[in-house]
Amino acid sequence: xxxxxxxxxxxxxxxxxxxxxxxxxxxxxxxxxxxxxxxxxxxxxxxxxxxxxxxxxxxxxxxxxxxxxxxxxxxxxxxxxxxxxxxxxxxxxxxxxxxxxxxxxxxxxxxxxxxxxxxxxxxxxxxxxxxxxxxxxxxxxxxxxxxxxxxxxxxxxxxxxxxxxxxxxxxxxxxxxxxxxxxxxxxxxxxxxxxxxxxxxxxxxxxxxxxxxxxxxxxxxxxxxxxxxxxxxxxxxxxxxxxxxxxxxxxxxxxxxxxxxxxxxxxxxxxxxxxxxxxxxxxxxxxxxxxxxxxxxxxxxxxxxxxxxxxxxxxxxxxxxxxxxxxxxxxxxxxxxxxxxxxxxxxxxxxxxxxxxxxxxxxxxxxxxxxxxxxxxxxxxxxxxxxxxxxxxxxxxxxxxxxxxxxxxxxxxxxxxxxxxxxxxxxxxxxxxxxxxxxxxxxxxxxxxxxxxxxxxxxxxxxxxxxxxxxxxxxxxxxxxxxxxxxxxxxxxxxxxxxxxxxxxxxxxxxxxxxxxxxxxxxxxxxxxxxxxxxxxxxxxxxxxxxxxxxxxxxxxxxxxxxxxxxxxxxxxxxxxxxxxxxxxxxxxxxxxxxxxxxxxxxxxxxxxxxxxxxxxxxxxxxxxxxxxxxxxxxxxxxxxxxxxxxxxxxxxxxxxxxxxxxxxxxxxxxxx
Amino acid sequence: xxxxxxxxxxxxxxxxxxxxxxxxxxxxxxxxxxxxxxxxxxxxxxxxxxxxxxxxxxxxxxxxxxxxxxxxxxxxxxxxxxxxxxxxxxxxxxxxxxxxxxxxxxxxxxxxxxxxxxxxxxxxxxxxxxxxxxxxxxxxxxxxxxxxxxxxx
Numbered sequence: 001x002x003x004x005x006x007x008x009x010x011x012x013x014x015x016x017x018x019x020x021x022x023x024x025x026x027x028x029x030x031x032x033x034x035x036x037x038x039x040x041x042x043x044x045x046x047x048x049x050x051x052x053x054x055x056x057x058x059x060x061x062x063x064x065x066x067x068x069x070x071x072x073x074x075x076x077x078x079x080x081x082x083x084x085x086x087x088x089x090x091x092x093x094x095x096x097x098x099x100x101x102x103x104x105x106x107x108x109x110x111x112x113x114x115x116x117x118x119x120x121x122x123x124x125x126x127x128x129x130x131x132x133x134x135x136x137x138x139x140x141x142x143x144x145x146x147x148x149x150x151x152x153x154x155x156x157x158x159x160x161x162x163x164x165x166x167x168x169x170x171x172x173x174x175x176x177x178x179x180x181x182x183x184x185x186x187x188x189x190x191x192x193x194x195x196x197x198x199x200x201x202x203x204x205x206x207x208x209x210x211x212x213x214x215x216x217x218x219x220x221x222x223x224x225x226x227x228x229x230x231x232x233x234x235x236x237x238x239x240x241x242x243x244x245x246x247x248x249x250x251x252x253x254x255x256x257x258x259x260x261x262x263x264x265x266x267x268x269x270x271x272x273x274x275x276x277x278x279x280x281x282x283x284x285x286x287x288x289x290x291x292x293x294x295x296x297x298x299x300x301x302x303x304x305x306x307x308x309x310x311x312x313x314x315x316x317x318x319x320x321x322x323x324x325x326x327x328x329x330x331x332x333x334x335x336x337x338x339x340x341x342x343x344x345x346x347x348x349x350x351x352x353x354x355x356x357x358x359x360x361x362x363x364x365x366x367x368x369x370x371x372x373x374x375x376x377x378x379x380x381x382x383x384x385x386x387x388x389x390x391x392x393x394x395x396x397x398x399x400x401x402x403x404x405x406x407x408x409x410x411x412x413x414x415x416x417x418x419x420x421x422x423x424x425x426x427x428x429x430x431x432x433x434x435x436x437x438x439x440x441x442x443x444x445x446x447x448x449x450x451x452x453x454x455x456x457x458x459x460x461x462x463x464x465x466x467x468x469x470x471x472x473x474x475x476x477x478x479x480x481x482x483x484x485x486x487x488x489x490x491x492x493x494x495x496x497x498x499x500x501x502x503x504x505x506x507x508x509x510x511x512x513x514x515x516x517x518x519x520x521x522x523x524x525x526x527x528x529x530x531x532x533x534x535x536x537x538x539x540x541x542x543x544x545x546x547x548x549x550x551x552x553x554x555x556x557x558x559x560x561x562x563x564x565x566x567x568x569x570x571x572x573x574x575x576x577x578x579x580x581x582x583x584x585x586x587x588x589x590x591x592x593x594x595x596x597x598x599x600x601x602x603x604x605x606x607x608x609x610x611x612x613x614x615x616x617x618x619x620x621x622x623x624x625x626x627x628x629x630x631x632x633x634x635x636x637x638x639x640x641x642x643x644x645x646x647x648x649x650x651x652x653x654x655x656x657x658x659x660x661x662x663x664x665x666x667x668x669x670x671x672x673x
Numbered sequence: 674x675x676x677x678x679x680x681x682x683x684x685x686x687x688x689x690x691x692x693x694x695x696x697x698x699x700x701x702x703x704x705x706x707x708x709x710x711x712x713x714x715x716x717x718x719x720x721x722x723x724x725x726x727x728x729x730x731x732x733x734x735x736x737x738x739x740x741x742x743x744x745x746x747x748x749x750x751x752x753x754x755x756x757x758x759x760x761x762x763x764x765x766x767x768x769x770x771x772x773x774x775x776x777x778x779x780x781x782x783x784x785x786x787x788x789x790x791x792x793x794x795x796x797x798x799x800x801x802x803x804x805x806x807x808x809x810x811x812x813x814x815x816x817x818x819x820x821x822x823x824x825x826x
Contacts, residue, residue, distance in 0.1 A: 392701040
């Protein structure tokens with residue numbers, strides 16, 4: 001009965017979304033307040049119905065209602081509670097339901113918190129939001145119904161894909177979707193602005209919190225996914241330029257560009273049509289990501305099911321949404337009044353450079369990701385584009401970006417002074433040079449690229465601190481004054497400093513872990529010692545261990561340094577009998593400036609691969625892979641700091657106070673200069 | 674600074690960025706694209722295919738040979754087949770979790786002069802019911818595809 005209620009709620013949500021997508025638009029064009037008001041109640045009702053459907057599915061998972069096909073195929077009675085819940089979105093249908101839930105959540109949030117928006121804009125934003133809702137609700141109802149029943153019902157379920165039975169991955173989809181789908185709000189604002197034909201600083205200010213929120217959660221979502229890949233796949237790496245990773249990274253790059261260009265639109269009333277374009281592109285890339293991942297054209301853990309009908313349905317949504325919004329853009333954007341002008345060397349100029357580099361980077365990632373699909377369609381040749389391509393194209397674009405981003409905040413609006421900015425940055429510059437020299441002295445001349453990479457990290461983190469010191473006029477006014485200035489800094493300024501600093505931390509982690517990773521793959525027998533980067537790994541053998549729904553072979557390494565114990569590592573292989581699948585559980589001990597990482601493979605004696613059997617000979621050798629990963633935790637620390645910067649900026653006062661049209665905007669209305 | 678000049682600057686920067694990106698991309702694609710080949714394509718190719726490529730097919734049943742227990746070596750030998758043709762593969766390292774006889778895999782590496790494929794990397798899929806599309810296609814081409822293959826269980 002409960003699944004039927006869920007199904008019914010879903011259909012009702014679709015009906016509500018249809019109304020919400022149409023009437024408010026008519027209302028806004030006729031300036032009819034009651035029709036426009038439909039948007040708000042519609043958004044809240046739509047969210048209510050989708051939430052009800054989601055709750056029904058969750059209930060079916062928690063109690064283990066295996067008469068629901070979706071539950072039977074992706075859950076099991078023996079599975080731990082957390083994975084019963086995360087199983088809801090650990091499959092195609094459920095993850096699409098989560099997608100729509102978050103879409104409706106953002107719509108409801110605009111309805112609830114958007115009281116200061118002018119009613120026509122709010123009505124149009126919610127109508128556009130509902131159009132996306134209609135498309136995806138129809139997709140679920142017609143091609144991916146999560147509430148389909150089985151008759152007769154099986155006694156038990158077929159279990160969740162063991163790779164997904166992991167805390168990191170349990171929370172990865174909700175965060176990623178909050179970011180991915182959060183960009184839908186920005187998109188709706190952009191399309192609504194195009195319909196109105198008006199973009200002003202007030203608009204940019206309204207959009208900003210939505211972009212910031214989406215950006216911060218997307219950052220966390222990507223970080224969670226990469227963390228999962230790091231410890232669950234057991235390859236010691238954290239980013240593989242896998243098409244699915246790229247699918248989430250492209251919207252991030254464009255959202256980052258948007259975050260910066262929206263500042264220019266807000267403060268200087270410039271770059272408006274470009275900002276609108278970025279808002280459209282960011283969500284378009286989210287949709288393309290959804291298509292790539294959900295249609296099964298890509299080989300990955302995310303390709304839950306391959307069904308041509310679904311692929312073509314999403315493709316149609318994609319073409320309508322992207323084609324429609326870009327056509328609207330081409331038609332309406334020329335009517336947007338260009339805003340304030342600026343010199344190339346100015347804060348606006350720096351933002352333009354930032355945008356160009358980020359957009360270009362997104363384009364190269366896009367090309368590399370889609371090239372195999374394109375080539376297959378054109379010539380039938382099967383190719384794959386791997387990490388070397390992305391390292392050769394993406395990294396060179398990021399270097400000038402990071403070099404320039406330190407200058408940006410030190411330049412004045414309209415016309416900046418590069419010389420003065422450089423003079424202020426001498427501390428950061430000196431620190432970077434010290435970093436280069438230090439790395440070359442310690443690691444030798446062969447590490448020249450890594451040395452420049454570390455210098456870049458120091459430059460980025462140091463530069464953001466210098467900027468903060470400049471703002472509070474440290475050492476130039478009495479310390480008490482500096483403190484007072486520090487306390488008085490707007491949250492958005494703090495947010496920027498924190499996020500830029502976090503990027504520096506991230507770069508240090510990324511450079512060090514790829515330059516100085518030490519790896520050893522070998523056979524170990526109980527009692528063997530392996531030396532790795534000054535640490536001694538003593539293998540103590542392996543035992544069998546039983547979990548709730550798996551049997552594991554669990555090895556033990558005792559790690560010492562100079563005879564002193566450092567850690568005990570327990571890498572394991574888990575065998576899941578229901579799905580007859582094995583997963584690798586890497587053991588990681590973090591020293592915060594490095595990770596000790598161990599993976600255990602098959603015992604040497606067994607000819608059979610997989611399965612839970614222990615070797616009969618207790619002294620049998622085991623394949624083992626050991627890593628010393630310097631600074632790798634900084635990658636995630638850095639991304640968390642970046643997301644934190646976004647969150648701090650989100651709490652800025654000006655996002656909460658009503659945003660009347662600022663005086664600046666009125667001034668800009670008269671032709672400048 | 675007039676509006677026209679600013680536009681010119683932005684246009685110039687944009688073209689510069691576009692040019693750089695195109696150059697980088699073309700350079701990157703030239704060297705870093707790995708082609709996929711089926712065992713039949715490898716065997717029938719005139720001369721040995723040069724450079725790295727991806728070899729995909731099924732792991733032939735009964736073909737996995739591990740080194741003797743006292744050798745302390747990680748070198749595994751097996752054969753990849755599309756039923757019509759077979760290519761021997763050698764790989765030193767830890768095999769992925771889902772590597773099993775009779776299942777679809779993709780090996781990344783190059784062909785040695787003796788016709789053995791030395792794999793640098795072995796990719797098995799994340800889900801046992803899933804067949805890499807390239808492998809499915811190779812099997813279809815060799816006429817040995819059967820409908821149960823992609824479904825498992």
